[in-house]
């Protein structure tokens with residue numbers, strides 16, 4: 001027997017399976033537990049969206065769809081982005097429907113990051129950016145934002161861009177942010193854009209929580225840097241559709257033309273009935289999202305006030321349905337040994 005495991009890319013050895021998934025697998029099924037692990041709304045997908053998928057199947061829309069997505073969904077995304085955020089994306093040349101935001105993010109990394117390329121990531125961050133940088137042979141450089149209210153400042157960003165100069169291919173922005181729950185004000189977004197426009201770097205802006213900014217108007221950095229930005233979003237959180245796996249990637253026509261090849265090679269296209277369901281979701285733009293946002297906000301307030309009875313150091317929350325708290329290291333060591341390697345990370 002020949003062992004082919006040594007053929008696996010060495011970088012994979014440096015990647016640990018998602019901790020939040022490990023915690024969820026271990027504790028999530030305990031009867032009666034309030035599960036605050038994986039980031040997803042506890043709403044059910046609305047019935048009119050489910051029915052659109054049923055109807056799609058009954059109408060035999062069960063064949064391959066065009067690679068970049070169905071014409072109806074591409075148009076619905078374009079209309080949504082224009083009406084909600086004033087963005088101008090041509091459905092024929094500037095949008096790809098992906099398998100959730102996750103595939104949109106991996107398409108960007110696979111299409112842009114090569115050996116030795118630096119990716120600047122605000123830290124703490126959603127772990128996928130780090131994983132994909134390593135998988136593509138790149139170098140993740142973490143910009144520690146814990147001392148600046150969990151926000152990347154123009155000064156800090158300039159410092160990192162100047163330090164790594166031409167090596168930087170991508171800067172990752174994620175706001176409203178996972179895991180910190182912070183978001184940027186329109187003015188802060190403009191200031192970051194003013195820095196970024198002076199460098200030849202791509203800006204991957206992961207805005208999957210854009211409908212969950214409670215206090216601040218969400219402004220996409222794409223409205224300041226349309227050419228430089230690779231905008232990622234999905235219906236997962238905003239329409240309670242995490243299991244349907246519909247996301248989208250938007251950018252300039254030249255970049256989207258190339259990245260569509262990566263998408264085509266990896267997944268060919270996304271499931272047609274799921275795309276039809278997402279098209280239906282976008283037909284109710286404001287109603288559903290706003291209602292959903294208010295419900296989520298109310299649940300978060302209740303949850304945070306309950307938690308604050310037993311947990312100290314909860315950070316103020318501006319968006320999303322997550323909050324950050326301090327935990328004594330001793331507690332983690334005793335109760336959750338699996339987290340040891342994480343908090344001891346250099």
Ligand SMILES: Cc1ncc(COP(=O)(O)O)c(C=O)c1O
Pocket residue numbers: 039099100101102103126174177178206208233234235236237242246247
């Ligand atoms: C910041 C961030 N980006 C992307 C994703 C993935 O979203 P999707 O379910 O649409 O793939 C998540 C999921 O939790 C996330 O938190």
